[in-house]
Amino acid sequence: xxxxxxxxxxxxxxxxxxxxxxxxxxxxxxxxxxxxxxxxxxxxxxxxxxxxxxxxxxxxxxxxxxxxxxxxxxxxxxxxxxxxxxxxxxxxxxxxxxxxxxxxxxxxxxxxxx
Amino acid sequence: xxxxxxxxxxxxxxxxxxxxxxxxxxxxxxxxxxxxxxxxxxxxxxxxxxxxxxxxxxxxxxxxxxxxxxxxxxxxxxxxxxxxxxxxxxxxxxxxxxxxxxxxxxxxxxxxx
Numbered sequence: 731x732x733x734x735x736x737x738x739x740x741x742x743x744x745x746x747x748x749x750x751x752x753x754x755x756x757x758x759x760x761x762x763x764x765x766x767x768x769x770x771x772x773x774x775x776x777x778x779x780x781x782x783x784x785x786x787x788x789x790x791x792x793x794x795x796x797x798x799x800x801x802x803x804x805x806x807x808x809x810x811x812x813x814x815x816x817x818x819x820x821x822x823x824x825x826x827x828x829x830x831x832x833x834x835x836x837x838x839x840x841x842x843x844x
Numbered sequence: 845x846x847x848x849x850x851x852x853x854x855x856x857x858x859x860x861x862x863x864x865x866x867x868x869x870x871x872x873x874x875x876x877x878x879x880x881x882x883x884x885x886x887x888x889x890x891x892x893x894x895x896x897x898x899x900x901x902x903x904x905x906x907x908x909x910x911x912x913x914x915x916x917x918x919x920x921x922x923x924x925x926x927x928x929x930x931x932x933x934x935x936x937x938x939x940x941x942x943x944x945x946x947x948x949x950x951x952x953x954x955x956x957x
Contacts (some may be wrong), residue, residue: 732942761944763944763945767946770949771883771933771949771950772946772947772949772950773869773935774947775944775945775946777860778944803949803953804893818887822889822945824939831894831936832891833891833939833945834877834891835881835888835891837888838887838888838889840887
C-alpha cells in the first residue's frame, strides 16, 4: 500500500496552461506539504497545510495554490505555467504532534513546461 | 532562521571505502528534529533516520551510523564499507514547529566499483 501517492508521475504541458497535481496520503497524518526540487536538486518548501493552517512560502508565486478537499488530500494547482516552473514536485505528509515524525514523500511529479 | 548546510556537494569513493557525509544545522529552537533522506537515481526520497534535539545518542543501523553533536550543531552520517547501491543524493533536514522541514542542499555520493 502506497503511503503517499501523487499523480501524475510525469506531466508535459505548454506555457500558459493550467494544470493540477494530485496528492493523497493514507497514513492518517494531519499535515501535508508540497516541495519543489529544481535541477540542482535543491528542495524548497512551497506550502505546508493542516486542517487548521496554511503556511505559504512567501517566495511562491500566487499562480500556485494548494487545495485540500479533506485531510488526506492536498492537490497543487498551477495557473499560467511558465518555463521556470519545470521541476520535480514532491508531496509529503507528517504528523508533527508532540513527538514529531519524519515526512513521508510521494514519488514525485516531473513537470516539464515547453 | 533555520538553515541546514551540507558542505560536500559531491563525493566519490571506491566500493568498500568508508565515507562520512557532513551536516551542520542552525536553529534557535531548543526542540527540533534532524533527519537524513536518501534520493537514489530513481528519484524517490527515502527516510533513513530521525533524531530529536534531546537525544544525542549515536545510532548504528547496519552499515549506517549517525553522529549527533549539539555542541557543534552537527549531525553527520557515515557509511561503512560503501557499496555501489549507496550511490545517491543524501539530504540532511531539520524540523522545527515554527518552520516545518528545511532541507540541506544535498550531497551526491558516487560509489565506484
